[in-house]
Amino acid sequence: MARLVIVSNRVASPKERAAKAGGLAVALREALSQRGGLWFGWSGETEVNPPEAPKVFRSGRVTYALLNLDPEDQRAHYAGYANGTLWPLCHYRLGLLTFRRADWEGYRRVNEHFARALLPLLKPDDIVWVHDYHFMPLAKELRKLGFEGRIGYFHHIPWPTPEVYLSLPSHAALVDDLSHYDLVGLQTENDVRALLTYISSEIHGWIAPGGTVGLKDRRFRVAAYPIGIDAEAFVSDAKKSVGKDEERRLNESLAGRTLAVGVDRLDYSKGLPGKFAAFGELLRSFPEHRSKVTMMQVAPLSRSEVSEYQALRRELEELGGAINGEFAEFDWVPLRYLNRPFQRATLAAIYRRSRVGVVTPLRDGMNLVAKEYVAAQDPEDPGVLVLSRFAGAADELKGSLLVNPYDIEGMAAAMDRALTMPLEERQQRWRTNMDNVETNTIHHWCQRFIDELTNVTDQFGPAGDTWGNARPQ
Incomplete structure (x- = not known):
């Protein structure tokens, strides 16, 4: 069985009680505990010139890897672009959206930092599951560094309609980032429809039955995975x-x-x-x-x-x-x-x-x-x-x-x-x-996404395989 690697901004400590950690953290920890795996994320701490390598420790069958961030990088990434730009955009509050190029650059810099720190911990057959809008560019950065394994992404917040999404100056770059995942999960069919409409109408990607997308020389799948509770x-x-x-x-x-x-x-x-x-x-x-x-x-x-x-x-x-x-x-x-x-x-x-x-x-x-x-x-x-x-x-x-x-x-x-x-x-x-x-419990949701990510390259061929001449009509 392939090892599961979870990446999230928030990591539930092994000492954190289930009642405090919340349903998502508990489900992810349970999935890791059952099959063994790695949970990688921000430590919650900042320091000037932080080390490239994360702090790694083990609890049961789960390995935790926590990374410190530079204070300005953390501000630009989290408060600046993630929550000052993407959060209001995805919640249709354009009047509250702020876009600063310095924050956009900091957001990408943190994703590059995470990719460099994560890569030495990965095995070729790992299944990597990235969570939420903080890390949309992570797969692209991992691909640049040579990782060819399966990578999935789940977007926990709404995906806006094309008319709203186009308000974002970096809209095309972010969807290009998503195309480096094998599987992109959204909460609802409306979210899926919004993203696929943008891809087909604005950046001229190919959409095949079942949500398979062809964009440039890459293909990936977009599907709805409505999250549940315990x-x-x-x-x-x-x-x-x-x-x-x-x-x-x-x-x-x-x-x-x-x-x-x-x-x-x-x-x-x-x-x-x-x-x-x-x-x-x-x-x-x-x-x-x-x-x-x-x-x-x-x-x-x-x-x-x-x-x-x-x-x-x-x-x-x-x-x-x-x-x-x-x-x-x-x-x-x-x-x-x-x-x-x-x-x-x-x-x-x-x-x-x-x-x-x-x-x-x-x-x-x-x-x-x-x-x-x-x-x-x-x-x-x-x-x-x-x-x-x-x-x-x-x-x-x-x-x-x-x-x-x-x-x-x-x-x-x-x-x-x-x-x-x-x-x-x-x-x-x-x-x-x-x-x-x-x-539809949190456990069914978790298992369904992992199963489909595990099998997604069986449908597409090896990671990074291209459309060739067989583009869907």
């Missing part, structure tokens, strides 16, 4: 929360009131101001819910050094204060706003107790909170998921109440419908969603 673990956590101290404390604080919940990283892509406004509109337009429903929004701080995120935090604090000031009673605060993370077991208890889950991002690659909310529900008395149509999860969770996050009154009406929905309809909608959550 459904069994989340169901177990939710069941274990029943009767525990945290559930009792939550119930006592609610004093019999209904709970609606949102859990989102504090990020402008998550649509939090609109969600707050919609909850205020619910209380304004449907006064029968006043003093009977409490909204809890968990929003751990994110990139707090960035001015746009600081402005978002201030906006939410003002909105939350205005809602509570307008509607609160001496024994009821309608909106609870928390800026800190919680362990998975605590979130499972909150999800299970809530009648409504409100997941309304302006744009999201998938949004696993939506799936976690479904998994945590009591099948006999489930809550209702109110879900943005612009989350990737909307393609799978057909039992949700789909909303437009730009329509404040529409979201308020959906919240009212969720709060008043009969039990039988709630059960039917939950069952529809849960069938998908149980079928």
Whole structure:
């Protein structure tokens, strides 16, 4: 069996508990542990003139290789190009996009640095799986250095439509980078369609059935791999929360009131101001819910050094204060706003107790909170998921109440419908969603991508093989 090599900006320490590391980190660590392999990524530390070689250590069957970065390279790569350019672009926030050539050069410099550091650790038959927008050029850099093995890439965030993607000055160079992978995975069929349309219409690549692409003298495959959660673990956590101290404390604080919940990283892509406004509109337009429903929004701080995120935090604090000031009673605060993370077991208890889950991002690659909310529900008395149509999860969770996050009154009406929905309809909608959550787990997702990457060169021939005269029509 070929060795699996995973490359990601974030590496889960072997000492990090599963409840803290999150579903993706746990699944990747599990895949590596089962077959043995290497996990390569940034150490989280910077230093001037860092060594070329990473720090390497072993835990069980997994070898970890962590690389330090130069402070300016790390800034240009991570805060500059990855999160100042690619993140807003892929989330359709062109007004927040900044492009600086120095950041673009730093982004590529870091990818070159990673490739040089990784190459000595690789074996010819390794399967390399690169994760997310931080490392789109990595395969090209590895190919330059002579690595001919299988390399796959998974893009965890949305892929924008051609009209949006063309706003990026380096658009053609990035897709050229992708062409050096054997397999490119995206979250949804819409993402696949957007990338393939760009390739065929803008840079005149060949598209064959099944998402096989010919570009210049290279070929690769583009396909959708919607990511899932560890459904069994989340169901177990939710069941274990029943009767525990945290559930009792939550119930006592609610004093019999209904709970609606949102859990989102504090990020402008998550649509939090609109969600707050919609909850205020619910209380304004449907006064029968006043003093009977409490909204809890968990929003751990994110990139707090960035001015746009600081402005978002201030906006939410003002909105939350205005809602509570307008509607609160001496024994009821309608909106609870928390800026800190919680362990998975605590979130499972909150999800299970809530009648409504409100997941309304302006744009999201998938949004696993939506799936976690479904998994945590009591099948006999489930809550209702109110879900943005612009989350990737909307393609799978057909039992949700789909909303437009730009329509404040529409979201308020959906919240009212969720709060008043009969039990039988709630059960039917939950069952529809849960069938998908149980079928497409994080483990199935992980294994499917690895299997298809393992076999992709069997379809194409040796790595680097060209179209020759057999171009698809």
